[in-house]
Amino acid sequence: MQCPSCQNTDSRVLESRAADGGRSVRRRRECLNCDFRFTTYERVETVPITVIKRDGCRELFNRTKVLHGLSRACDKTGLDAARLETIVENLELQLQQRTAKEVASSEIGELVLKELKQISEVAYIRFASVYRQFRGIDDFVSTLETMNKEQEHLAAVG
Numbered sequence: 001m002q003c004p005s006c007q008n009t010d011s012r013v014l015e016s017r018a019a020d021g022g023r024s025v026r027r028r029r030e031c032l033n034c035d036f037r038f039t040t041y042e043r044v045e046t047v048p049i050t051v052i053k054r055d056g057c058r059e060l061f062n063r064t065k066v067l068h069g070l071s072r073a074c075d076k077t078g079l080d081a082a083r084l085e086t087i088v089e090n091l092e093l094q095l096q097q098r099t100a101k102e103v104a105s106s107e108i109g110e111l112v113l114k115e116l117k118q119i120s121e122v123a124y125i126r127f128a129s130v131y132r133q134f135r136g137i138d139d140f141v142s143t144l145e146t147m148n149k150e151q152e153h154l155a156a157v158g
Contacts, residue, residue, distance in 0.1 A: 001029060013027050026039060069112070128143055
């Protein structure tokens, strides 16, 4: 590891511990040449996930875009940022564990909706309205009726 101060490549590890929920390792190092102390992070290199958009174009998975969409859907619902970050982390982990590294944007949207449905009906409707491109009130009513029927079915079964 190259020292940021003197560029010497000899250093010793002073301390190591897990970071990012165990997905990376944080190491405190000391340069053997100039005694400068610095921190490094090791994480497993993952294969990038390619998202296939509705129009057929492809782009790399961008967790920030998903988090931004979630934040807008959850605005003023009382859901904290840490909960949203966890949803995005779990989504990214699910996608990384697949053998196929290409995923349709529609599939990502459905996975997000599945999570939102369990924690906030308002956020679910907001996200669905953008993701499913609602055209008018009929789309909202249809979605609400479907949710209502599902709740009635769960109440009858449970």
